[in-house]
Amino acid sequence: MTTRKRPRLSQWGSVKSWQREESITQCLRYSLQKKVLTDVTFKVGREQKSVQAHRLIISIRSGVFEAMFYGLLAEQGEIVIPEVEHDIFEQFLRYLYTDDVTMDGASVMGLLYVSKKYDVKTLEQKCLAYLSSSMTSDDACVILEQAHVFGEQELKEKALTFILENGDAVLKSSGVTDLCHECLVKIIQAEELETDEQSVFEAVVAWSESACRKQNKGITHENRRQVIGEAIKLVRFPTFDQKYFVKNVVPTNLLSDTEKLKILAHCVCPDENVSPFNGKKRIGVIRQEKIIIQRFTIKDNYCCTFFTDKDYGIIFSINQGASLLGFQLYGPYKRTTSNYDVRAFITDPTTDDVIEGSSVTKSVLVAAGTTTYDVEFPRPLKLSKDKRYNLIVNIKGPNSRCGGSDRSAVKNGSFVCSFFKCQESKHGNKLCSWTDVDVGQIPGLMFLV
Incomplete structure (x- = not known):
């Protein structure tokens, strides 16, 4: 049962009101922080921490909450939300009560998820605007992947453009391993990708090892080739320096013997057919004003x-x-x-x-x-x-x-x-x-x- 706090009495016996001379936003903020008259409890995150709120207030801001609390199958007990971290949910509630939110690189993805989950479009737009304006080489792949997961096409296009323009730095970031296979392919097949081809290959190797771990597979050359699939042919091996190819590509065994011979033959005799591999260098991003x-x-x-x-x-x-x-x-x-x-x-x-x-x-x-x-x-x-x-x-x-x-x-x-x-x-x-x-x-x- 939720305990309701009583208003304090002053020394003259009258009620000392926390509402007096305060704006509605200040009153709502206070009622959330001090748990005044709360009537619903959420169990949030992996540790199931309790967060109290007001059904009416959050239902006014979210149609999902309205259906949850006032619909035909209204929830009566505690609401369990294990996939949202405690601090993210508290920031989310503060926004519902006050329109105030402070986001950073560590919180924006969680806030985007919870705003979509509970259909709070205004917060969702703030998250997308933040992601679009604060992209870096270190987090561009993560933003691309999340935009792909959430179906945010405009943000996805912006992230992909940023990656192509900053290809070398992005491919050397740890975020590459967070990509799904589809997003990885989207990047490495692009003619406009600004990078040297060796960085493409090294990013693919790092991605394949991470994918094996995620799928509980041993990191063997057979498994790495299997998780990469046909995408390995998007790496433009025929453009490599021959010494790099022999010293760095061949030992990985990501290519079959037949593929290695075909690529080496092309390096010696450029008129030899190297299909399905591409023997031309990428054009890179055409700089426009x-x-x-x-x-x-x-x-x-x-x-x-x-x-x-x-x-x-x-x-x-x-x-x-x-x-x-x-x-x-x-x-x-x-x-x-x-x-x-x-x-x-x-x-x-x-x-x-x-x-x-x-x-x-x-x-x-x-x-x-x-x-x-x-x-x-x-x-x-x-x-x-x-x-x-x-x-x-x-x-x-x-x-x-x-x-x-x-x-x-x-x-x-x-x-x-x-x-x-x-x-x-x-x-x-x-x-x-x-x-x-x-x-x-x-x-x-x-x-x-």
Whole structure:
């Protein structure tokens, strides 16, 4: 039974209230910390530590908790959560009560798991934003793997891009051994991977030994080859220095005698067929410059009202091939922190068909005083020279700033982006007149050139 603490009496006999002159957040924080009027107990972590909370409060924040406590099969006793560590669950509850959370590399994965488990989308987004912005060579593989497990495609793409760009350092990190086979293959098959091929091979060897341990198999060359499978053929052995191949690859016995002879024959006579191995060096990441094309020169003289489910858009074209990273939108007109739900996609103006890979849907928390904020597509979109594209954005949220000018074309060096009046779209209502060539939303486009 949960013990309820009585309020203390002052020396004059009146109740000394902890609620007096406190904000609701402070009262909720106090009630959680001091276990005031709690009515549910969780047994958390491997040690089954007790954590007390309030059914009503956490049910207000989570539909999962609401179903758990007030549904047809409502839980009555203690709730056992063995897979979530005690300190993570306490941080999670503090967020439910106060919207306050302090995360770091040690806690973010646990918080992401528990926010998904109990469907707390706002905390989930904070975790994903933290992971996306704080990636390092040491934890990029762990983030890739967790994004893969949780089905977070956008974060997965960002982690993979980071790994490819920082391949040598990432492959030498201990995080490689945390990858599943599918994610390992995704990395080592990439043409854009920035590393020397010896690092690829050494990472595969380390991964194979770890996989054997995880599967309770002896670390023999047969077992290592078995856990790696066909992925061993993604290592570009024909590009190795012959001395390294003989001294370091051959002794591992990860290749059959036939495979070794084929690779050595190719090294001596490059015209010899080395299939299924690839005899060409990787191209590495092609370095591109990020360019932001600003449509407007006047940023703060207008105020737009967003209508629910109205599409805003602009047609544009570029004078050379490039990739579109994303676009910019204006922040709140009033200097307050605001939340915007953004849905965007690109269509072909001639057919109105949505271009594959161009869809993005996200909720964005915009800080007070922010003039513009960025929205990125899951991956850069390759665009063709002189072809017109119709960017359509649906925005739900408070009134925002708008821009104005008369810039039908914007030049950055030799790169030119031209803008054209938008048109009706079968994907939504008639496009708002505020978004035009010379006035409206969508103040910037972000390119890799």
